[in-house]
Amino acid sequence: MTKNVPLAKQPASGDYAWLGAEAGSVADHMYMLNTEDWVEAINSRFVNELLNDELPEEVLKAYLIQDFKFYDNGMMGRLIKLAPRQETKDMLSKQAQWFEDNETTYFEHFIKAYNISQQEYDETEQTPANKEYGEYLESLADKGWPVLVAAMCCMEWVYLAWAKRTVDASVVQQIPAHKGWVDLHEGELFRAWVGNLIALVNEYCSVNGPEAEVFRTMVHLERRFFEDSYQLD
Numbered sequence: 001m002t003k004n005v006p007l008a009k010q011p012a013s014g015d016y017a018w019l020g021a022e023a024g025s026v027a028d029h030m031y032m033l034n035t036e037d038w039v040e041a042i043n044s045r046f047v048n049e050l051l052n053d054e055l056p057e058e059v060l061k062a063y064l065i066q067d068f069k070f071y072d073n074g075m076m077g078r079l080i081k082l083a084p085r086q087e088t089k090d091m092l093s094k095q096a097q098w099f100e101d102n103e104t105t106y107f108e109h110f111i112k113a114y115n116i117s118q119q120e121y122d123e124t125e126q127t128p129a130n131k132e133y134g135e136y137l138e139s140l141a142d143k144g145w146p147v148l149v150a151a152m153c154c155m156e157w158v159y160l161a162w163a164k165r166t167v168d169a170s171v172v173q174q175i176p177a178h179k180g181w182v183d184l185h186e187g188e189l190f191r192a193w194v195g196n197l198i199a200l201v202n203e204y205c206s207v208n209g210p211e212a213e214v215f216r217t218m219v220h221l222e223r224r225f226f227e228d229s230y231q232l233d
């Protein structure tokens, strides 16, 4: 029987102290900048239906196409290039390899399993939010390390936050594509990854710098990306 995964609560300062975003830290401040869009994103219809195994297959397929197109956004490469310390470059490279081995494999597997042809993939236009999001990330390319760190942290933290809902509720999805998408964004390794990004935000970002606006904008784009899953013909 499908259980209803509870909605995430309104964000509060200190929620992610356990991952390094202590109340009053730069990362915590970023987290609290745009709580309306944050909640709407992680409690979106798409996430609810995925976590409750009630997502129409057509919506899942459309999302998989959209997100695979989004996923190759060049952010990891830019971060690795700009990282100020070798140990940070190594951490990022290791994570990039993990994504290649796990997330890329997920997309390839399920795109095949749901009979999405190369032609359908190629001919599907990006949704407005996806296009805008990709262009926005492109526009950040030359804005420097702190901005890129804030952007990556936001993008991954939002994903951890929606996936955490089901882990907190001890609900395991029965549909492999749903469980697989959760498993890619929750668990020891993904938490450590987001924790590393939070630490970098605390070290390099400023609440008064352009990074804060980037974080705020990205949360909004994440919300719209999910919403666009339902505006496909």
Ligand SMILES: Cc1ncc(C[n+]2csc(CCO)c2C)c(N)n1
Binding pocket: 067, 070, 071, 073, 075, 076, 099, 103, 155, 156, 159, 222, 225
């Ligand atoms: C809309 C959207 N936002 C965030 C993620 C999470 N995410 C973004 S890039 C990446 C891997 C590194 O390139 C991961 C896990 C997603 N999949 N789709």
